[in-house]
Amino acid sequence: MLEGIRILDLTRVMAGPFCTAMLADVGAEVIKIEVPGRGDDSRFLGHMEQGISTYFLMLNRGKKSLTLNLKSNEGIDILKSLIAECDVLIENFRPGVMAKFGLSYADVKAINAKIIYASISGFGQESPLVDKPAYDLIIQAMSGLMSVTGSPDGSPTAVGESVADICSGIYTAWGIMVGLHHRDKTGEGCQIDAAMFDSLYSMSITGLSQFFYGGTTPQRVGNRHPATYPVDSFETSDGYVTMVVATEKVFAGLMAGIGQPELSDDPKFADNKSRNKHERQLKGIIEDWTRRYTSDEVVEKLTEHRVPVGPLWDLKQVAESEHIATRGMTVMETHPILGDMPLVPQPLQFSGQNSRISGPPPELGEHSESVLMDILGYDAAAIEELKFKNVI
Amino acid sequence: MLEGIRILDLTRVMAGPFCTAMLADVGAEVIKIEVPGRGDDSRFLGHMEQGISTYFLMLNRGKKSLTLNLKSNEGIDILKSLIAECDVLIENFRPGVMAKFGLSYADVKAINAKIIYASISGFGQESPLVDKPAYDLIIQAMSGLMSVTGSPDGSPTAVGESVADICSGIYTAWGIMVGLHHRDKTGEGCQIDAAMFDSLYSMSITGLSQFFYGGTTPQRVGNRHPATYPVDSFETSDGYVTMVVATEKVFAGLMAGIGQPELSDDPKFADNKSRNKHERQLKGIIEDWTRRYTSDEVVEKLTEHRVPVGPLWDLKQVAESEHIATRGMTVMETHPILGDMPLVPQPLQFSGQNSRISGPPPELGEHSESVLMDILGYDAAAIEELKFKNVI
Numbered sequence: 118m119l120e121g122i123r124i125l126d127l128t129r130v131m132a133g134p135f136c137t138a139m140l141a142d143v144g145a146e147v148i149k150i151e152v153p154g155r156g157d158d159s160r161f162l163g164h165m166e167q168g169i170s171t172y173f174l175m176l177n178r179g180k181k182s183l184t185l186n187l188k189s190n191e192g193i194d195i196l197k198s199l200i201a202e203c204d205v206l207i208e209n210f211r212p213g214v215m216a217k218f219g220l221s222y223a224d225v226k227a228i229n230a231k232i233i234y235a236s237i238s239g240f241g242q243e244s245p246l247v248d249k250p251a252y253d254l255i256i257q258a259m260s261g262l263m264s265v266t267g268s269p270d271g272s273p274t275a276v277g278e279s280v281a282d283i284c285s286g287i288y289t290a291w292g293i294m295v296g297l298h299h300r301d302k303t304g305e306g307c308q309i310d311a312a313m314f315d316s317l318y319s320m321s322i323t324g325l326s327q328f329f330y331g332g333t334t335p336q337r338v339g340n341r342h343p344a345t346y347p348v349d350s351f352e353t354s355d356g357y358v359t360m361v362v363a364t365e366k367v368f369a370g371l372m373a374g375i376g377q378p379e380l381s382d383d384p385k386f387a388d389n390k391s392r393n394k395h396e397r398q399l400k401g402i403i404e405d406w407t408r409r410y411t412s413d414e415v416v417e418k419l420t421e422h423r424v425p426v427g428p429l430w431d432l433k434q435v436a437e438s439e440h441i442a443t444r445g446m447t448v449m450e451t452h453p454i455l456g457d458m459p460l461v462p463q464p465l466q467f468s469g470q471n472s473r474i475s476g477p478p479p480e481l482g483e484h485s486e487s488v489l490m491d492i493l494g495y496d497a498a499a500i501e502e503l504k505f506k507n508v509i
Numbered sequence: 510m511l512e513g514i515r516i517l518d519l520t521r522v523m524a525g526p527f528c529t530a531m532l533a534d535v536g537a538e539v540i541k542i543e544v545p546g547r548g549d550d551s552r553f554l555g556h557m558e559q560g561i562s563t564y565f566l567m568l569n570r571g572k573k574s575l576t577l578n579l580k581s582n583e584g585i586d587i588l589k590s591l592i593a594e595c596d597v598l599i600e601n602f603r604p605g606v607m608a609k610f611g612l613s614y615a616d617v618k619a620i621n622a623k624i625i626y627a628s629i630s631g632f633g634q635e636s637p638l639v640d641k642p643a644y645d646l647i648i649q650a651m652s653g654l655m656s657v658t659g660s661p662d663g664s665p666t667a668v669g670e671s672v673a674d675i676c677s678g679i680y681t682a683w684g685i686m687v688g689l690h691h692r693d694k695t696g697e698g699c700q701i702d703a704a705m706f707d708s709l710y711s712m713s714i715t716g717l718s719q720f721f722y723g724g725t726t727p728q729r730v731g732n733r734h735p736a737t738y739p740v741d742s743f744e745t746s747d748g749y750v751t752m753v754v755a756t757e758k759v760f761a762g763l764m765a766g767i768g769q770p771e772l773s774d775d776p777k778f779a780d781n782k783s784r785n786k787h788e789r790q791l792k793g794i795i796e797d798w799t800r801r802y803t804s805d806e807v808v809e810k811l812t813e814h815r816v817p818v819g820p821l822w823d824l825k826q827v828a829e830s831e832h833i834a835t836r837g838m839t840v841m842e843t844h845p846i847l848g849d850m851p852l853v854p855q856p857l858q859f860s861g862q863n864s865r866i867s868g869p870p871p872e873l874g875e876h877s878e879s880v881l882m883d884i885l886g887y888d889a890a891a892i893e894e895l896k897f898k899n900v901i
Binding site for chain 2: 118119120121122135139144163164166170171172174175176220222238239242243244245246249250252255256257258259260261262263265266267268271272273274275276277278279280283284285287288289290291292294295296297298299301302305307308309310311314315316318319320321322323324325326327328329330331334335336337338339340342344348350352357358359360361388396425426427428429430431433434435436437440441443444446447455459461462463464465466467468469470474
């Protein structure tokens with residue numbers, strides 16, 4: 118769907134690569150710039166298999182790799198020639214690094230006024246925190262998300278995936294499309310300044326709607342809903358289930374399901390206020406029952422009583438589920454060394470689009486020659502010279 | 510930036526409204542369809558202040574509200590007339606409900622072939638799980654995210670914000686822009702099928718890169734990094750800090766910072782492998798020191814030694830930070846009853862765009878008359894009749 122859109126991708130590790138993988142999935146040409154001889158740091162991060170980072174593979178599906186030494190004048194010159202031929206430039210260096218390369222938005226705009234120039238950083242290009250390190254864990258802790266995640270009698274808890282990186286990446290993919298739309302209407306490019314911190318802040322709608330207007334600072338409530346009970350997780354004989362019981366009618370179904378229909382008439386559980394007051398007792402009653410059955414059995418029995426309930430799955434159960442197979446959410450490619458190479462595409466299904474990803478991840482510098490030849494018109498001799506001089 | 514894009518918004522509660530709020534922020538005209546006399550369920554959910562849901566306010570900034578009874582033929586007729594005048598239709602009913610209204614993609618496409626028709630649901634329009642309830646907590650539990658969040662000796666932990674709703678909303682905002690781009694190039698509309706489950710699955714890159722290629726199912730590791738130590742949170746005298754110590758050089762800085770430089774030469778902590786092996790001892794050594802100082806003091810002292818470190822902030826500290834003020838991430842509007850009305854915009858800063866949101870959230874039916882008059886050409890008498898018949 119983005120055929121003809123060319124993206125110059127200077128990003129490393131996670132937020133940026135997650136963003137450009139989404140854009141590659143829907144047909145954009147993503148030219149990933151990598152350090153000659155080494156490549157993206159993420160080629161050495163995360164799970165490694167036979168010396169290959171499978172984390173890198175999953176984050177870089179469908180991209181081209183062009184090695185380019187940005188510390189050489191010739192490397193910068195090549196990059197500037199490419200800027201003239203691209204619709205989008207995206208980078209996630211520390212603020213200020215692009216300017217040192219002579220590649221600030223003003224510099225780039227002078228070459229290509231219509232370009233969309235997107236920067237992802239921890240705290241944005243201008244902020245009192247601009248010099249703070251932009252690691253996912255630090256952003257999760259500073260942005261408030263950790264403060265509301267976890268048990269009230271435990272400690273603040275980090276999400277078990279790099280959500281600050283990922284969510285800022287998704288936001289930026291959206292912003293790039295907004296920029297392209299605006300460019301197509303007006304002929305004008307723009308700069309996009311995305312901050313991981315701001316991305317998580319903008320997501321804290323539930324907590325902020327309490328803090329701003331109620332004046333109380335949201336605290337950790339474990340897995341239960343801050344206001345409604347029983348919306349919570351419950352232990353079973355082989356794991357956990359979660360359920361959402363938000364009305365008297367559903368509560369009556371739950372009590373019938375656990376074989377104690379009379380409790381739905383008990384004044385202690387008559388409404389949400391009473392159920393909150395007697396939360397501990399109610400949780401005990403429900404869990405005494407759920408612990409007698411497997412998660413699947415609990416889900417089956419309570420679903421019969423129209424209680425919204427689901428099992429807790431680990432990533433193996435998820436990845437091997439019939440749902441993921443039906444939805445085409447794991448795409449199998451072949452890696453030259455590893456063989457089977459499962460990749461996970463962006464999640465949306467667009468009608469009329471059959472392929473979920475546009476190709477495998479690149480070997481380091483796999484497309485250096487083709488990019489230089491096809492886009493910039495270099496010949497074989499010129500490319501040999503660039504290799505000799507360690508420019509590519 | 511999306512001036513001239515008109516969105517017919519049939520969504521309720523969270524995923525859909527979060528998506529259309531982002532689009533409204535950048536200038537799209539969002540016409541929110543609400544049940545006459547009652548409105549979006551979220552007008553009664555979340556934090557309430559003087560009978561007003563502040564959660565609704567934050568999720569519906571910048572939109573127009575048109576009440577429309579979709580259970581009446583006239584209501585459906587009006588909706589179909591609007592479909593002809595809109596670029597995008599978005600809905601998050603349970604799969605099958607739109608078809609019952611006579612508003613399946615095929616129905617809508619017959620009226621407006623160029624429309625982008627986006628649906629958000631728990632498990633997508635086609636899935637073996639299609640009938641499962643799509644509550645955020647249930648999706649978090651089923652998608653695997655809860656299984657990797659929390660302490661290894663505690664229980665699986667839900668994220669303290671509705672991330673399944675929100676992330677599927679952000680993805681869909683992106684997908685709508687991709688659809689519009691494709692429409693502008695080809696003249697063809699499309700259907701977008703977004704699933705909350707698939708959205709969280711697509712984000713589990715770190716965990717899936719381990720499961721798919723390493724064959725082991727990722728487990729909860731608390732706040733520490735699954736492979737690198739010390740990347741973790743540490744208690745201070747007044748809270749917590751997180752730090753990311755991923756190299757020998759940074760580790761030496763940390764040991765100098767806590768006044769035990771000799772430990773960076775201790776074979777027990779010589780490299781990441783040894784530090785993992787002696788994790789408990791190392792955590793104890795670091796925390797014995799961090800507990801003696803406030804979070805701010807720890808951050809200041811360790812930053813001097815170039816250790817990436819940050820405090821844990823709660824939402825009050827975040828919302829009141831100089832950073833959020835500098836970034837314009839809280840926008841103050843005025844509510845007729847509540848007075849000051851802080852709202853949080855989408856997080857990206859686009860150059861040349863001064864306003865962060867396009868206006869306050871709507872009263873129920875606030876724009877019914879203007880939408881019907883300006884877009885469909887109704888006169889005052891016709892509108893009175895619709896009111897009398899409870900169509901609007």
